Amino acid sequence: MFESRPELIKVFSNFDSKDVSELRDSRLLHDHALRVMATVEAVISQLEDLPEVAKMLKEVGDVHRRYNVPHDLLQANIYVCFCF
Numbered sequence: 001m002f003e004s005r006p007e008l009i010k011v012f013s014n015f016d017s018k019d020v021s022e023l024r025d026s027r028l029l030h031d032h033a034l035r036v037m038a039t040v041e042a043v044i045s046q047l048e049d050l051p052e053v054a055k056m057l058k059e060v061g062d063v064h065r066r067y068n069v070p071h072d073l074l075q076a077n078i079y080v081c082f083c084f
Contacts, residue, residue, distance in 0.1 A: 011069055040081055 001022045010016050014028050023029050039055050039060060044051045057078060064074050 008073075009075060013067070019049075 002015075002023060006020060007016070009020070009023075012029075012032075015023055015026065018026070039056065043053050043056055046056070060078070061074060065071075
């Protein structure tokens with residue numbers, strides 16, 4: 001993601017001073033990726049319960065709002081993860 005869109009590094013306050021090559025071995029980035037994939041798995045497992053899916057995605061949004069992630073960026077990422 002950062003190789004194709006390096007400007008996104010700025011969204012991650014822990015990574016904004018690092019080079020893309022440094023992030024390959026980042027434990028923080030690895031842990032974030034695991035949380036993302038766990039969310040994807042949880043949503044997929046609940047596809048028959050759309051209110052539960054909505055609740056999970058709202059919680060994801062709430063967490064990202066605390067980190068000042070731009071709304072349009074989060075919305076686009078959720079769309080890419082779950083609408084294709």
